[in-house]
Amino acid sequence: MKYTSLDTPAVLVDMDAAERNIREMLDGAASAGLAHRPHIKTHKCVELAKLQLSAGAAGITCAKLGEAEIMAEAGINNILVAYPLIGDVKLQRYAELHKKSPGLLTIVNSIAGAKALSDTALRSNDKYDVLIEVDGGTSRGGIAPGDASLEFADSIRGLKGLHICGLMYYPGANYSKHDDEGIAAAADRERMDVTGTAKLLASHGFDMSVLSGGNSVSSKVPQHLLGLTEIRAGNYIFNDCQQLYFDRVSEEQCALKILSTVVCKTGPCTAILDAGTKTLSSDVFHGTDLGYGRICGHPEIKITDLNEEHAFIASPEPLPFEVGDKVLIIPNHACVVPNLAGGMYKIRADEVVGTLTVDARGASR
Amino acid sequence: MKYTSLDTPAVLVDMDAAERNIREMLDGAASAGLAHRPHIKTHKCVELAKLQLSAGAAGITCAKLGEAEIMAEAGINNILVAYPLIGDVKLQRYAELHKKSPGLLTIVNSIAGAKALSDTALRSNDKYDVLIEVDGGTSRGGIAPGDASLEFADSIRGLKGLHICGLMYYPGANYSKHDDEGIAAAADRERMDVTGTAKLLASHGFDMSVLSGGNSVSSKVPQHLLGLTEIRAGNYIFNDCQQLYFDRVSEEQCALKILSTVVCKTGPCTAILDAGTKTLSSDVFHGTDLGYGRICGHPEIKITDLNEEHAFIASPEPLPFEVGDKVLIIPNHACVVPNLAGGMYKIRADEVVGTLTVDARGASR
Numbered sequence: 001m002k003y004t005s006l007d008t009p010a011v012l013v014d015m016d017a018a019e020r021n022i023r024e025m026l027d028g029a030a031s032a033g034l035a036h037r038p039h040i041k042t043h044k045c046v047e048l049a050k051l052q053l054s055a056g057a058a059g060i061t062c063a064k065l066g067e068a069e070i071m072a073e074a075g076i077n078n079i080l081v082a083y084p085l086i087g088d089v090k091l092q093r094y095a096e097l098h099k100k101s102p103g104l105l106t107i108v109n110s111i112a113g114a115k116a117l118s119d120t121a122l123r124s125n126d127k128y129d130v131l132i133e134v135d136g137g138t139s140r141g142g143i144a145p146g147d148a149s150l151e152f153a154d155s156i157r158g159l160k161g162l163h164i165c166g167l168m169y170y171p172g173a174n175y176s177k178h179d180d181e182g183i184a185a186a187a188d189r190e191r192m193d194v195t196g197t198a199k200l201l202a203s204h205g206f207d208m209s210v211l212s213g214g215n216s217v218s219s220k221v222p223q224h225l226l227g228l229t230e231i232r233a234g235n236y237i238f239n240d241c242q243q244l245y246f247d248r249v250s251e252e253q254c255a256l257k258i259l260s261t262v263v264c265k266t267g268p269c270t271a272i273l274d275a276g277t278k279t280l281s282s283d284v285f286h287g288t289d290l291g292y293g294r295i296c297g298h299p300e301i302k303i304t305d306l307n308e309e310h311a312f313i314a315s316p317e318p319l320p321f322e323v324g325d326k327v328l329i330i331p332n333h334a335c336v337v338p339n340l341a342g343g344m345y346k347i348r349a350d351e352v353v354g355t356l357t358v359d360a361r362g363a364s365r
Numbered sequence: 366m367k368y369t370s371l372d373t374p375a376v377l378v379d380m381d382a383a384e385r386n387i388r389e390m391l392d393g394a395a396s397a398g399l400a401h402r403p404h405i406k407t408h409k410c411v412e413l414a415k416l417q418l419s420a421g422a423a424g425i426t427c428a429k430l431g432e433a434e435i436m437a438e439a440g441i442n443n444i445l446v447a448y449p450l451i452g453d454v455k456l457q458r459y460a461e462l463h464k465k466s467p468g469l470l471t472i473v474n475s476i477a478g479a480k481a482l483s484d485t486a487l488r489s490n491d492k493y494d495v496l497i498e499v500d501g502g503t504s505r506g507g508i509a510p511g512d513a514s515l516e517f518a519d520s521i522r523g524l525k526g527l528h529i530c531g532l533m534y535y536p537g538a539n540y541s542k543h544d545d546e547g548i549a550a551a552a553d554r555e556r557m558d559v560t561g562t563a564k565l566l567a568s569h570g571f572d573m574s575v576l577s578g579g580n581s582v583s584s585k586v587p588q589h590l591l592g593l594t595e596i597r598a599g600n601y602i603f604n605d606c607q608q609l610y611f612d613r614v615s616e617e618q619c620a621l622k623i624l625s626t627v628v629c630k631t632g633p634c635t636a637i638l639d640a641g642t643k644t645l646s647s648d649v650f651h652g653t654d655l656g657y658g659r660i661c662g663h664p665e666i667k668i669t670d671l672n673e674e675h676a677f678i679a680s681p682e683p684l685p686f687e688v689g690d691k692v693l694i695i696p697n698h699a700c701v702v703p704n705l706a707g708g709m710y711k712i713r714a715d716e717v718v719g720t721l722t723v724d725a726r727g728a729s730r
Contacts, residue, residue, distance in 0.1 A: 005454075006454075007452060007454035007455055007458075007730050008452065008730065009729055009730065010730070041673060041674075063673060063674045064674055083628070083639075083674065084628045084629055086626050086627075086628045086629075086639070086688060086689050087372060087373065087626055087689060089370075089371075089372035090372060093372075109629050110629045110630070110688050112687070112688040112689060113628070113629070113688055116689075138672075139631050139635070139677075140631070140637060140672065140675055140677070141628065141629035141631055141637045141675075172672065261451050261452055262451075263448070263449045263451045263478070263506065264449055264451075264474050264475045264478070264506035265475070266504050266505075266506060270504070272505060272506045274448075274451070274729075275729070276729075277646070277648065277701060278701065278704055278727075278729050279729050281642070281646065281647060282646060282647045282648045282649075282701075283642065283647045284647075307503075307505065307537070308406060308428060308700060308701065309406075309428045309429055309448065309729060310505055310506075312504075312505070322477070323451060323475050323477040323478055324451050324452060324477060324481075335673060336642060336643065336647075336673065339643055339705070340704070340705070340727065341727060342726070342727040343727075361707070362643075362705065362706060362707040362708075364374055364639075364640070364641075364643050364644050364674060365372050365373065365374065365375070
């Protein structure tokens with residue numbers, strides 16, 4: 001079946017492109033001596049996580065414990081839950097998951113959180129590997145690099161249920177860098193912050209076996225991340241307008257696309273598509289007028305607005321579409337689209353070759 | 366069980382508030398002689414749709430055919446699919462649904478779309494009731510009121526598979542009106558446009574039995590909508606910051622809230638909550654700095670930014686929260702939250718009294 005026959009809106013994953021993206025990320029990481037622990041919050045699919053693992057990934061990263069439970073249930077090991085675990089219910093769930101998920105580890109970024117996690121481990125006759133979250137420039141909860149991190153590590157050194165085994169940071173601030181030089185400088189600063197902090201902590205006797213960083217921006221220049229042990233990039237499996245708009249990837253490298261139908265023309269140069277915020281999300285590039293995604297092959301057409309089930313498009317010239325025509329949209333942010341869709345179609349060239357279930361859909365707990 | 370014991374993030378529906386909101390909407394509609402056909406895209410729950418119907422609603426409105434299929438399967442009749450049906454797969458699905466769903470009707474807003482729908486009806490030995498979509502000021506596909514609508518109606522008059530039985534419009538432009546006077550003026554203009562167009566079409570022999578309009582802004586002054594036959598408001602069952610920020614509802618009238626945990630403090634006046642765009646969506650009020658939702662009881666605290674699983678909050682004074690504390694968030698836009706969550710908790714006062722399944726989650730086709 002050709003994908004153009006599908007009812008819309010439909011989320012398509014170009015498997016050839018996704019496989020190339022995975023291969024390139026793993027090759028780049030290997031060339032810099034880095035392991036790759038892909039962030040699966042992007043796709044939330046067991047099948048795609050296993051594809052990344054079979055291609056050479058060293059484990060996976062989850063944003064939330066709920067995602068980790070689902071991935072572990074499917075037989076995936078070496079999971080990093082890159083989120084502070086706070087609250088009795090969550091700690092009990094982690095205790096249960098830890099009994100059956102080899103290589104499971106998580107992060108700590110507060111004394112209260114670390115203490116409660118240690119207490120949970122002790123109650124379970126267990127010991128948990130943890131990474132200290134260091135601030136990667138977003139003030140999202142990481143401890144400041146350097147002395148503050150040492151002070152934090154010292155303050156939780158006595159917690160017998162925990163084994164500190166390294167550092168992790170999220171370098172989200174680099175999403176505002178669009179040129180090679182800016183990205184390299186940001187990656188350098190990240191690396192210096194975290195490797196410098198690791199040296200300081202190691203000199204005070206802490207195990208710094210795991211230094212985990214990188215996202216889909218900085219991981220594309222892995223030689224700037226030398227000194228880390230692993231990169232966690234997630235978005236790269238699909239890519240999206242975050243990189244396309246800044247000419248860092250081509251449309252062909254964008255593996256996730258939304259097939260959408262022109263449901264009405266509102267003028268010669270304007271029309272409505274059947275994909276709105278409930279398909280694409282309302283993610284935008286604040287402070288720009290770049291709109292809500294790219295229509296493949298038509299950089300001149302802008303998605304000017306979204307309602308829940310409508311996309312408003314406008315072109316400086318008469319639109320080459322009539323009611324009933326289908327277009328492909330590359331979303332602003334691919335990491336939120338599978339979660340909205342629940343299911344996706346695998347395609348190769350023009351053919352539908354299968355479906356993907358978004359196993360960890362909505363697993364935000 | 367107290368809702369404060371729930372793991373987070375958790376979406377709560379205060380059933381007392383929702384029932385009051387339904388009662389008030391139906392009373393207001395009745396006082397103006399209007400039927401109410403609530404838009405269920407807001408909650409997507411069979412149980413809540415049935416609550417609205419048992420309270421007196423005359424049917425329901427769906428944004429997409431997929432929602433209508435799910436509601437019909439649950440035994441709900443008199444469904445308006447308020448979206449143009451374009452494409453072979455969709456038309457075939459509509460034909461099948463029409464055979465088993467009494468009172469089903471839909472809209473047309475293009476000649477191509479109307480012709481294909483008529484052809485489908487004829488192939489199915491059926492005849493479909495349709496409303497002509499008139500533009501309510503958003504240029505979202507409706508035909509311009511007045512002469513243009515008459516011309517459109519005349520051009521599809523000969524389609525034997527369709528029975529034109531009225532007009533519908535979406536008055537979304539009034540979401541920018543925040544004072545009584547502005548809302549009344551917008552509602553008046555809406556009404557004039559559609560009732561004037563209806564008179565014109567009726568004088569040319571068209572059946573104008575159904576005049577469907579109103580949303581959760583204009584439906585709160587139903588006396589300004591006299592002349593319509595029904596209002597389709599949806600959001601009002603929950604309410605949200607769209608009305609709260611402009612003092613049109615109180616926190617107590619907001620029935621949908623997200624329970625969220627403080628997972629780390631990033632300073633005396635800043636912290637991170639565990640609900641991000643995958644729970645709240647990234648919907649904002651463009652051109653304002655109102656942020657991403659309201660923390661109940663704390664109008665001084667701002668949700669300054671969201672990542673996928675993180676909310677950044679900031680207060681002008683030291684925050685009264687510690688790691689592990691739970692807060693309630695009223696979202697900017699309640700109509701997108703159930704779709705993200707998949708399931709919700711029903712509460713009355715502090716008690717969890719049950720759960721809600723978001724039956725039509727992701728039904729955007």
